[in-house]
Amino acid sequence: MALGAGPDTKATRPQVEVVFVEPGKFTDIREDLYSSSEPSERMLQELREHLEHLGQSYLKPGQSLLVRIMDIDLAGEFEPWRGPDFDHIRILKDIYSPAITLEFRLTGADGKVLSEGKRELRELGYFMGMVLPTWDRLRFEKEMLRTWLRREFKGA
Numbered sequence: 001m002a003l004g005a006g007p008d009t010k011a012t013r014p015q016v017e018v019v020f021v022e023p024g025k026f027t028d029i030r031e032d033l034y035s036s037s038e039p040s041e042r043m044l045q046e047l048r049e050h051l052e053h054l055g056q057s058y059l060k061p062g063q064s065l066l067v068r069i070m071d072i073d074l075a076g077e078f079e080p081w082r083g084p085d086f087d088h089i090r091i092l093k094d095i096y097s098p099a100i101t102l103e104f105r106l107t108g109a110d111g112k113v114l115s116e117g118k119r120e121l122r123e124l125g126y127f128m129g130m131v132l133p134t135w136d137r138l139r140f141e142k143e144m145l146r147t148w149l150r151r152e153f154k155g156a
Contacts, residue, residue, distance in 0.1 A: 014059030018048040019068045027073035043138060050142050058153035062109025071101040075126055075140040094127040098140045121148050
């Protein structure tokens, strides 16, 4: 073993896998109203990385979490009737709350299913609090996922 090298923890490190199921049919995950109907790969990648990184904090060594995202409805909506420049500006109002539908399966190091289910996350009061960083366009969705992970797996 090399000097300073510890035991191989890669095998026992929690693993989080995120799968987007038919993202082209999501309620919305596009950059703007008139972009193609294809989801924004950048946005999906941001959400995947967020869940993979944050999810590891809530799992015990050796556990694995599979999250299948079934639908995403971002905070805010487009209001093109406001004028020509509003067809690509997402308007945030309390009536346009973010929502994510997902299925998950948590397995132990031995491969046994510890927990699984379907959740429909919605943050009705998303506009009432302050979610940082304010420059992150997915801050409300990320915070909603963080809250779900904390509630669902705090004792995992």
